[in-house]
Amino acid sequence: MAGQQTALKSIDNTAPVYDGPIFDGDTHIQEKDYSFFSKYLPEKYHREWLPARKRGEDGKFGLFVGETCVQNADIREDGKIPPPGKLKEWLMAINTGIAVDASADVTLDMYERDARVAKMREFGVDGSIMFVGEFVATFGVLGVLADQKGPEGMNAVFHAWNQYLVEEWGLNVEDRVYATPILALNDVDWAVQEAKWLVENGVRVVVMPMGPVNGKAPADPAFDPVWQVLNDAGVVVTFHVSEANFMHPLIELWGEKPMMSRREGQTAWQWMFCYSEIPVMMTMASFVYWNFFERFPNIKIASVENGAEWLPRCLYKMDKMRGMARNGYWPMGQLKERPSAIFKRHCFVVAYPEDDIRKIVEDIGTSDCILMGSDYPHAEGVAQPRDFADEALRGMSEEDIRKIMFENGRRMLPKGRTGLPG
Template sequence: MAGSNSALKIDELGAPTYGGPIFDADTHIQEQDFSFFERYLPEKFQKDWLPARKYGPDGEFGMFIGEMKVENSEANPDNIIPQPGRLKDWLRAIATGEQLGEGIKPTVDMYEREARLAKLDEFNVEACIMFVGHFVSAFGQIGMMAEKLGSEGACAVFHAWNQYLVEEWSLNVDDRIYPTPVLALYDLDWAVAEAKWLVENGVRVVVMPMGPVDGKAPADPYFDPLWQVLNDAGVLVTFHVSEANFMHPLIRAWGEQPLQPRRSGQTAWQWMFAYSEIPVMMTLASLVYWNLFERFPNLKVASVENGCEWLPRFLYKMDKMRGMARSGWWPMGQLKERPSTIFKRHCFVVAYPEDDIARVVADLGGDASCLLMGSDYPHAEGVPTPHDFVEEGCKGLTPKQVEQVMYSNGRRMLPKGRTGIVG
């Protein structure tokens, strides 16, 4: 039984052990190929917008959107991927520039529904959120192209992905796999219609690009028709690490170039300030300060694969800056509660296994209630199995905190059932 004391132990060396169910808040599809885009993307968009892995005019193989290469993706003609769960090797490769060693072909559980369910049984995972696979590398390219070519094609590409999930996975696989269709704010009418269609098809979780669109914060009341649909259906909104287009002008202002290969072309400055935690902090703070959760109290939001070590300082600073701006401009009115209180009620954060989670929890006053585990399966930068997160990430936590991170926080964020609305 979830939460049973028999599942929670500390071994004789003081390391946590855990034998209960697991809610894995960060897993991925690993697409075998991109041929499904040819089936679901209308013909009129395929010349300029079709995602594909192919050789370009320069003879180099890569991911393309139409004829535009996605420079920050890594692809090879044999679709060989790094072995899953090579976190320490992946970190070493990042630091040294070494290769990860011999790769593998994607296994069937990485791209087919029934095989993935069997893998969950093997891993003792009750439920997981399943994110975009290699296609996530294209988010930044699609956003850039939407600015230049218009949003219609970009929305069509995202709908093609969403239709693939609906037709070939379903959006809620037995309350065990929750695939993530994509919503974007490029076109409000499209976003509202797409959200309603997703709700009709049983969606539980969506993923959205981080940041503002066309000079509007995501919680600007202009976008309220979309938030209303998601709020009423209890849909969880996630922000997974990906290219944050709104950071590109800042990157260029510092004499650097965005959309570079992640491991070989992104500078240390970009890793520090333009990727992962800074963009998601800006996005989440904007949602809170713009009073989104007072208007839409059923909304839940999760940061995924952006780590958690930033969280204590972030909550402290949000509260402090509320005080600094008390007499300033509040676009949707003053907050009635501390920002940190609002955040903890509505927001969740997936920790990296290499984070010092025990210190984070201590800095939060012992409160582990908004932290989640994520294995990142089948990516190399994760743990070999979801259970390995206990040993890698949960040292120093109490048995109750281990259980919260490994299971009950995720299940509270995304309860079983159709709507996911909680009090």
């Protein structure tokens, strides 16, 4: 990119040492506590909707929404977290018997704005998208409660989170940290007003739950008033890995229970079919097949922390099924080009560092839609964003490495823009 210098060296021609700027597509807040919810969530919602760490009636400590325990939130009462980027090392230690510290203190940069900006500078990160932390585990419970009680309480919780970001972080911090407020489509009128308020406060990227809403695809024209607001402002829409509530009936049909503890109750079958890859494939393919990007060409969509191994097969199948359905029903009209071409132009995918990214790029014929993500400060990613190149991009061309480590993300979220993207 113009004005950016990227230095790339190599070790035995396979392990890149990337010295250029970084765009990190997946970072997180690590919530130190939830006291801000008491401040921003109106008191009338506290009993049934207030997120908090506490002990339930059974004496078990956990993350709660009101009095409902979030079973799939794995948190510690002492506030310790797994060390950033150390999951693989910790898992290897279990097999070898070598002692590895499995806990770390939450540091200031994980929950405070100025310290986070300083940490990104230290890491050489030019731009980063910052998502919710353990609060993402509440999405499933909030969705279930919204189905039972109506969306008003859920909307209030999401707005409280969004207000916390606006007032204590800012939605665009020096073009280096882009915080992600939450939007849900359950109540279109609320979503339109929330989207307008976010745009007024400089939003660049939002995160939304995956899947259908109220029995409709998210690209159904019923939701067009929301999309129009985001399109006019050129906002990026992300789908971060989280509980996919629309898969719950499927889980129950197979005789299993949804939203169970990931350590004690979530089965391998659920991990394989109901979490991450398949829900996000269904969601993103729906946008393409519903001709969403012809109506809203200024919106870009990104899959985050769902890996990228699914991408080649998904693009191939999207093209093939377009042919199979050529004489079928197209809700918003037949596509004018291959679904894969539409996807590559409008959609991005944050890869895992353990993905075979070189093969993925070879299979889809481009690196233009692939982003790196460190997952900082979580344990599952890499300890520092620059480690991603060494771990995930071995044997790739300098051009592809530069695109994945920086240029694709910066193209998705250009600097200094509050309106339409370039």
